Amino acid sequence: MAKFQRFACILIPMLxxxxxxxxxxxxxxxxxxxxxxxxxxxxRLDARYVLQPDKLDKIPSDNKGYKKAGLENTNAKSLGLExxxxxxxxxxxxxxxxxxxxxxxxxxxxxxxxxxxxGFTFQPVTLLSQGKALEEKIPQKVRDAQKYMDSLWHFMVGxxxxxxxxxxxxxxxxxxxxxxxxxxxxxxxFAVIAAVGTFMGAVLSTILMNSxxxxxxxxxxxxxxxxxxxxxxxxxxxAAWVFxxxxxxxWTASACCCSGRTKAVMGGEEKAAxxxxxxxxxxxxxxxxxxxxxxxxxxxxxxxxxxxxYGQQGHNMxxxxxxxxxxxxxYGQQxxxYGQQxxxxxxxxxxAFEPYAHK
Numbered sequence: 001m002a003k004f005q006r007f008a009c010i011l012i013p014m015l016x017x018x019x020x021x022x023x024x025x026x027x028x029x030x031x032x033x034x035x036x037x038x039x040x041x042x043x044r045l046d047a048r049y050v051l052q053p054d055k056l057d058k059i060p061s062d063n064k065g066y067k068k069a070g071l072e073n074t075n076a077k078s079l080g081l082e083x084x085x086x087x088x089x090x091x092x093x094x095x096x097x098x099x100x101x102x103x104x105x106x107x108x109x110x111x112x113x114x115x116x117x118x119g120f121t122f123q124p125v126t127l128l129s130q131g132k133a134l135e136e137k138i139p140q141k142v143r144d145a146q147k148y149m150d151s152l153w154h155f156m157v158g159x160x161x162x163x164x165x166x167x168x169x170x171x172x173x174x175x176x177x178x179x180x181x182x183x184x185x186x187x188x189x190f191a192v193i194a195a196v197g198t199f200m201g202a203v204l205s206t207i208l209m210n211s212x213x214x215x216x217x218x219x220x221x222x223x224x225x226x227x228x229x230x231x232x233x234x235x236x237x238x239a240a241w242v243f244x245x246x247x248x249x250x251w252t253a254s255a256c257c258c259s260g261r262t263k264a265v266m267g268g269e270e271k272a273a274x275x276x277x278x279x280x281x282x283x284x285x286x287x288x289x290x291x292x293x294x295x296x297x298x299x300x301x302x303x304x305x306x307x308x309x310y311g312q313q314g315h316n317m318x319x320x321x322x323x324x325x326x327x328x329x330x331y332g333q334q335x336x337x338y339g340q341q342x343x344x345x346x347x348x349x350x351x352a353f354e355p356y357a358h359k
Contacts (some may be wrong), residue, residue: 009257010174010184013250017171017191018245022200024164028090028116029240041086041093042209042231045124045216046226048074048083048097050131053224063106066099079131084108088233089157089205090116115146121153124212128225139219145212156204160237163197166190167244184255191251195244202237209234 026040049055051069058069063200066072074097076083082094093113100107125146129135170190176183213227 009250009254013187013191013247013254014171016243016247016297017167017174017194019249020194020198020240021167021171023165023240023243024160024167027088027160027233027236027240028164040230040236041088042205042233043087043213044228045087045127046083046228047076047081047085047128049224050076050079050081050128050134051137051224053221056220056224056226060099064103066106067104072099072104076131079134081128081131081134082111085127086110086113087122087209089160089201090120092120092122110292119154120157121150123150137223139215139223141215141219142212142223145215148211149208152204152208156201156208159197159199159204159214161197161286163194163199163201163240166194166197170194170247170251178211181255184251188248188251188255191244191248195241195248198237198241198244202234202241205237206234212257 031126052075055071056260058071060066060069074083078079083097084095086093087094090112093110095108095110095112098107098109099105123146125138125143126192128138170187174187176187209229213229216223216225216227
């Protein structure tokens with residue numbers, strides 16, 4: 001029963017830790033996929049109609065009828081920019097917007113994804129400045145937003161990496177929690193680091209992406225560049241923290257509540273303490289014999305002449321002399337005088353048994 005309880009206490013936080021690892025990994029790796037439906041970018045920067053704010057109101061909400069609205073041709077390519085940019089925490093992708101089909105629906109196609117870099121910082125001002133005559137037209141609010149991103153983006157990426165790494169360590173050493181509560185305690189420390197890391201990453205990614213979105217939203221009437229924050233990766237970042245926080249709770253419980261005795265968990269049984277075996281009065285009398293065995297032996301006399309009480313019952317027990325008179329222990333026969341002992345196992349005849357003592 002102890003084995004099952006301990007295993008259940010460890011299994012739950014291990015599964016939560018594994019879930020946090022998988023979710024965090026999905027935020028780091030799929031940024032290089034060219035399929036927009038699989039690419040888990042946090043934000044899309046839409047530069048299709050840059051410097052053409054009048055066309056923003058004509059964009060169909062159902063993503064159909066672009067030709068009818070006169071939006072089949074974008075302005076970004078003519079200015080040396082890409083139609084859109086997908087922003088992730090460690091890289092970004094760029095692509096082209098086109099209109100296809102009888103329903104004239106819009107298609108977002110990723111042309112290139114830049115390599116994942118730990119030192120990556122998304123810089124919209126630098127990116128948009130590559131367009132012709134756009135450097136001086138970039139709104140001040142967007143420039144201010146980039147200043148915050150430059151200082152906090154590395155901290156955000158570092159938080160996600162720290163949380164991811166701590167979760168890996170937690171999952172590896174967590175199996176030692178099966179053996180003892182100390183194993184769970186050490187694992188809990190790494191689980192706390194993972195939870196803090198994923199929490200800081202989720203907070204900073206949410207703040208930075210929405211701050212940039214707000215900056216472009218306030219300047220779209222002049223600059224006509226918009227930003228869209230995708231819900232899925234934001235949910236994933238917070239889900240990673242929820243899984244890590246849940247793991248911390250259960251790791252803490254496994255360190256203080258579930259049985260952590262190694263023998264109980266591994267199937268061994270604790271042996272009950274065995275009391276020291278004794279040899280009874282015979283062993284005690286044997287020690288007395290060793291202490292006084294050097295005394296001079298005299299002749300044997302019947303116990304009846306020197307003892308009383310139970311002396312005639314013949315219990316076949318050792319007799320010994322206390323030196324303080326005649327005493328009877330209730331089991332053996334005692335007589336006076338020092339150093340005189342009888343074993344009670346002397347020679348026997350065919351007649352009645354009669355024990356002897358030293359005289």
